[in-house]
Amino acid sequence: MPFGNTHNNFKLNYKVEEEFPDLSKHNNHMAKVLTKEIYGKLRDKQTPSGYTLDDVIQTGVDNPGHPFIMTVGCVAGDEESYEVFKDLLDPVISDRHGGYKPTDKHKTDLNHENLKGGDDLDPNYVLSSRVRTGRSIKGFTLPPHNSRGERRIIERLSIEALNSLDGEFKGKYYPLKTMTDAEQEQLIADHFLFDKPVSPLLTCAGMARDWPDGRGIWHNENKTFLVWVNEEDHLRVISMQKGGNMREVFRRFCVGLQKIEEIFKKHDRGFMWNEHLGYILTCPSNLGTGLRGGVHVKLSKLSTHPKFEEILTRLRLQKRGTGGVDTASVGGVFDISNADRLGSSEVEQVQLVVDGVKLMVEMEKKLEKGESIDSMIPAQK
């Protein structure tokens, strides 16, 4: 809650042992890292906006997780959370992002011309291509913590910035609150509409408060560039199109993002970014580039091959169902995207997707012909 959390000071009347959460049945990064010592050290701290340790970890306490799926189990309420609660978040970040150290520096590269290839993925297999990231506006708290007033200003700032885009980026904003039924149907048909979060991972972190106040969707006339406002992050920026031309998708992504950032900077406001963590977002899993670049690709044969998972791991890719995170694949079509976010640049991550998907499509074709793919199995990237 905004304007300071004096309720936290009241809890300090109780000893650490009395307040420490029971994490004995939990499987998430926060539960693996949080000891009574760390809890004792951090529990009387607050960020300048009043976000506390209990706020950071509530979602991880309420969602013990699954033995096979390791969730993060904590969120940031503002930019300063990553500083004030370093003792918890640095080890969580290290666990989640392949050993990333507190002294490491993150590289940002949004120059789409540095991408090699990516315009020739076979559209018989690659049905669609998409790149998304998030951006947080400096000076405001994040979705788990922000007040209605802050959220509305974020919406207003975003609309003003987006409405000043032109050319291929000219578009329109649809606030969730006042959308007509016809608009809603169209947005669903376009696969653009986002729902009120039902995942307890998000709701327990306070991100669905006051829904749908201050939330909306902006997209360009061509329906290839879209921005979600105030869902899990201040902004989620998405570039997408049917077919396999990831190069074009990435070009539009980079150009659009940079135009938006320029407009914010012109008014003395930027995105949250620093050279250690890259772009600052609500969930520690999205730090760095916050980028998920992926395709919907038909891999009916490869997906049933015993080495499928290993191939994905070596290519630094992950699979999801075509409904997004935590959904199952339908008809042999998978969502394949980069697994990394922090420690490598946007160009590097999209390059991995482009190269990796190209290889997997070739493997699929081989398997269709009844040939072996053993010689094609890549080394660990």
Added chain:
Amino acid sequence: MASSFTRLISKRNTAVLLAGLGAGTAGFLLSENSSLAAEAKKKLYPPSSDYPDLRKHNNCMASALTPAIYAKLRDKVTPNNWTLDQCIQTGVDNPGHPFIKTVGCVAGDEESYEVFAELFDPVIKDRHNGYDPRVMKHPTDLDASKITHGMFDENYVLSSRVRTGRSIRGLSLPPACSRAERREVERVVVTALAGLKGDLAGHYYSLGDMTEKEQQQLIDDHFLFDKPVSPLLTCAFMARDWPDARGIWHNNDKTFLIWVNEEDHTRVISMEKGGNMKRVFERFCNGLKQVEHLIQERGWEFMWNERLGYVLTCPSNLGTGLRAGVHVRLPKLSKDPRFSKILDNLRLQKRGTGGVDTAATGDTFDISNLDRLGKSEVELVQLLVDGVNYLIECEKRLEKGQDIKIPSPIVQFRK
């Protein structure tokens, strides 16, 4: 466009504001001194910018919360540092249904009802048929011997049940409590219950530690409560840290049971198969009195005052917090078009046999008292008893092909 943009977010403005507060430079915003930053933020975000959009809402909070009341109360805190925004979050997140008016706000502690009285008083008045906490007093009466005709025809009444809630004074309520407080509630209650004897002697089952076998037995007995899924509860922060410090206590006879740390500190339930509502209510009163005595021995007490009666999390449960009800078969009456009106006039409500917001199965209904505040426990149970007897009479008459009458409405509050 540019000017409104810059006015909204110019760092220079913030610096000017902070300088006005005597803070110096804009760098102060990022310092450890959170209270000055909080002050500056309050000026940047006046209550009007934070006032929720309630135009599509149908709940008591939305009807009562004007921008003026919000502005007055937004920056207040209770002694436990609970705020108005936290009280109303559930009502903002759940616009409700045009046909069902929910309450839309909860208390975080006993003092919420005082500190935010300007919101809670009109909400209470709306929900409790005009009961005005500013001028009226609530009567408490747990003398079960006063109940008459409390034995129902068991050809119709399948089971009888009385429930209420009790809060432990000095500890925050489920929306606000920290883990330590919740564990303290559990400790206080479980220690007291261990002192019950005779037909009330029993056992505590902690939700976190129960075995599969115990869990299955509790489900079969219809005792087990689940982690809340209703957004009315989850948006009010009541499911935090589940299942830490939650549990169920029941006596060996399985006729008296207590839920610990679900929607309230305790929910106390007396129930039996059959129609002996008088005995159910006797056990209810007797058990409550004994538990109260046992916690008083250790220096604790229940939250109660003469304005609001027993203080519970949801304003709808203030007063007696009492819901007395039966599962009753009414195959003919339930199809009669006058059924709803009869229930209304008798101050009764129907629910499905799964409890609140469920549908009836077959012809069996859960019938219980509508009111909670402004009438005593004895009065409400007597109303239920008289009402159910009347419904059974109607059913018997319809069976014989005779006609039934809609009874005159019952008077609200004593003058």
